[in-house]
Amino acid sequence: MNDKLVGQPLVRKEDPRLLRGDGRYLDDLGRGALAAAFVRSPVAHARITGIDVDEALDVEGLVAIYTHEDLPGRIAEPLPLLIPHPDLTHPRTPYCLANGEVNHVGEAVVMVVATDRYLAEDVAERIRVTYEDLPPVVGIDQARAGERLVHEDAPGNVAARSVQTNGKGEAHEAIASAPHRLALDLHIERSASMPMEGKGVLAHWDADDRTLRVHSSTQTSTSVRLAVAAKLELPPDRVEVITPDVGGGFGVKIVHPWPEEILVPWAAMTLGRDVKWVEDRREHFTSSAHERAQQQHVEVGFDEAGRLLGLSVEIWHDNGAYVPYGIIVPIVTSTQLLGPYKVGAYRVEFTSLYTNTVIVTPYRGAGRPQGVFAMERTMDAIAEYLGMDRLAVREANLIQPEEMPYDQGLVFQDGRPLIYDSGDYPTMLRMIRDLVGWDGFEAERAAAAAEGRRIGIGIGAYVEGTGMGPYEGAHVKVETTGEVVVSTGLTTQGQGHYTSLAQIAADVLGVGVGDVTVITGDTRRFKYAVGTFASRAIVTSGNAVAIAAAKVAEKAKRIAAAALGDGVAPEDLELVDGRVRRRADPATAIDLRTVAVLSNPLRYAFDEETKAATQFAAATATGEEPGLEATGYYMPERSTYAAGAHGVVVETDPETADIRILRYCVVHDCGVVVNPRIVEGQVHGGVAQGIGGALYERIVYDDAGQLVNASYMDFLIPFATEVPHIQTAHMVTASGLNPLGLKGAGEAGVIPTSAVVASAIEDAEGLAVRRMPISPSELYELRKARQARKEQVSA
Amino acid sequence: MTEQVHQITVTVNGVARRGEVPARRLLADFLRMDLGLTGTHLGCEHGVCGACTLLLDGVPVRSCLILAVSADGHAVTTVEGCCEAGGELGPVQQAFQDCHGLQCGFCTPGFITTITAYLEENPKPTEEEAREAIGGNLCRCTGYQNIVKAVLRAADLKRERESADE
């Protein structure tokens, strides 16, 4: 146990429960609760002219039907704007239930409560809502045209327009005066987080105690609590929010309060009955959130060596019908676009546009995949233009290790300066070069060509701001049984926090990981937290756990010193193997559990153990608060910056245009790694989502604003057969910003995948790939267009 | 309007369970709502994701696509039934922990049941076969890398345990 647990690839403590089928996800709770279902808009943009419930009234099991008219007080007001920003000049947020107008297919119009979900759907099916159609705005082109408006009072459909420059000169001038210039127009289509478990809410109102207990499948229980309390006009201390096991989040569950998170608790209070709503897959497609869709125009100026002198990027970002989460996604795109590169003078302008589609909020990567796509497509275009090796162009622009910390001169999504804290990007590129076989690739290509096969290689890098504030906290307590209980306000959705946070606490307290129980996402246990998103949990909560555990260790030493007497001072002691012992004389020791007993001086013993803490027994420390416990918070000064590089080899079928990934390689630096097994799993999962986004997944709306592929039949999440073997290599540049040296890892895998796959396809095919995702059918169209151009030229 | 209910008896993890269900009650919901066996998860309710996969008379099927009343008289094995007799993790479950084959755990029961049946048919799969064996189940967390490893590990564990029993 003297070996540190941080850094070890331990198996997860939470697994046996989940593997036995003993997990408790939202829908596993509240058996017997009333069930809610919703009548949702079937049209993209319309005025509601009538709601007729007559046919629904004789459904057996019906309990209640609610429309906007029924909602009292603040519940009838629009949902909050979670992240205001000065550039967000025309923010619009939805109502819990549509107030006279619907702005996307799937928007909630009527809430139904019945004795079970089958019956609730029977009721919903019989409610007749009549609509007067308004012209829908679908897609960025239509939004930009501004001829039709989503919100009458948001001219040009513009929610926000924002410009940032990096203070390194005027970008347009730098580009104009550069020896070489290029311009690129790029497109990324819509996708979605699509966790395997949808959202869900269960509410219990205790009328005697006047407390509301809400379970929600969320990424932020503490913030849901505050939002619910505000909307329902309850004192926050009367509201408890508990996050049970969560079947994946990937960003969509950080948004809150969802209409259902307000309506279900309100219905439970109103009806005096437990009420549960479980989002089904179709609802998840049409009424949660999407991401990714952007158009980009890039102008770049560079020299003979491929060094960037000026970069100007314009982004048109589709934010859907409302902006409850503000403009975080395009801010992230604009700022993280720069990656590991020095770009000279930089100007970025984004326009965030309303469309009559589902709202757009962060999905794993949160705008970074789009930014990296722009940057890395630009790098490849420069290489092509100059006839240079693609890796060499990247190397020519890298920030060097000795330039750290490196100030990119921008303001990041946390409102703090975008300063890279650490990193070694040249080593990172060398590692990916070796791992993917860059240098030997031409031989590989020739060998494949000799067999009539067509292959290509792609490479790309990114930097990811992680571990942002404002803070996370933890409460650490040693029980008299010796069990260490770590409570954090963070939620968890499969990232293994029950194990990784236990590793951190165990190291500090000198106990085994099996002695530590981690509690997450339960506001009864810990009230102050931000949430699990933006690759921040291990950095912020991990350090908070370490800080709280260190306080507990110090207290344990003080109490132990008093108990051991004989001139033992706290500073002589260490915590090892579940004991507090003298460094100089390890035989002089006291069990940590005994210290826990002594930490709570008792008048009354309640078992054999606790006799030791009563007044006529041994000496107890004076001046201590009772309990071997402490609370600690970690408040980062600014974000840490993780980084990575990916390489991929693809094969394209010369005839069918089928696209197959032959190998996928990742070099990843997230600073000090707490649990390598878990980090590797995070990378794998991210890459799989990235491959989904590159080759398979897209959310498709037709001109009328109907989401035409709202099912797993047609929204193509990769199966195992579509995800290749992923090779990973790790490097560690510890962050100096936090005591543990951590950087976040949650989103890493997904970030550069579309960029590198596009690069490899471009390499295989010798044609420009400017839009992702790409399907075989689209590759076929690109080939045809090239053929047509060739024929035109030869004619 | 009152729905007609049907008396059914389904042998669930070796125990005969009786129930009274409307015709439309899905087998997954019968297990979850009526029997409180919530290990079987519903991820899409249209037969694609595979989270609700269980064994019907030993054969993997989607329990969101079968009416409970159709299962009357049949035997069902769910993830809860994939443990050893003494309650320890079964070989597939143990392999998932050993290989970090799960993250959020929501899709996992469908994989456990699918693989449990698969290894009866093919006790020693290759990596390629392992990948195909799980090719009908969606996982959004793991990228499948460690699930493929878990299939191979489970095959080993199963053989080890079987030979230890002999």
Place this chain on the structure above:
Amino acid sequence: MKPPPVVYHGPDTVQEAVRLLAEHGGHAKVLAGGQSLVPMLNMRLTAPARLIDVNRLDELAYVRTDLEGVRVGALARHADVERATHAFEAVPLLRQAVRSVAHPTIRNRGTTVGSLVHADPCAEMPAVLLLLDGEVLLRSDRAGERVVKAADFFVGPMESACEEDELAIEAYFPRPKGRTGTDWRELSRRNGDYAMCGVGTSVRVDETGAVTSAKAAYIGMGPVPSVVDVTGADFSAAAEHAADQLDPEDDIHASAEYRRHLARVLTARSLKAAYEAVAP
């Protein structure tokens, strides 16, 4: 996504099932494997008043092979067809094609005959029946038993010749005559998805290896599965000819033009593979 209320019948005999269909035909759906029907129920895209569940008709759970060919009973699952070695030996195309039907777990429950009656133009087994000139045996109280040739069975998109009061009892897949090679291939977005284009081919040769008959069947290429006779042309010309006969549509996964292109490529590959299986 929960199914609407429905009245359930679980007949134990074919006779009873057919009687129930006679009584409720227009308002009832037959529930066999349910792998297409139940998703539609769950999404409430269909709401029959009654379901006639044929899963207790054990007498129809067979895959039989005789000198003529393979007979697949209405309760035989795709997996039963896939596993039946005798069926594979008699009609190799059955296994070649059924392996492309969705995923194994779906094949464990879905029935081959159910897939034929469902008549999805993207499904594999209708095209197999068509390519092999198979038949479907139907029974009703009204008309007794009748046999419908594959060519007459698929009448429109998701529409077969099985009448509302009829129960499909069995599908018959004849053995290919003489020296015939077959092949199935398709390209789908993901493994197990509906194909963007699927092609089954059948090539008969004489003792010298000369092709005496060549046919190709397609899925995902029009409102109904289709067969094109390409006897007499070399394989690449045959592929061009066949592709010209097809009328695919655009969808979100593939353009019509790309599908037609795939038909060309896959037909040539498939004919070659079918030929090579039997060429001397």
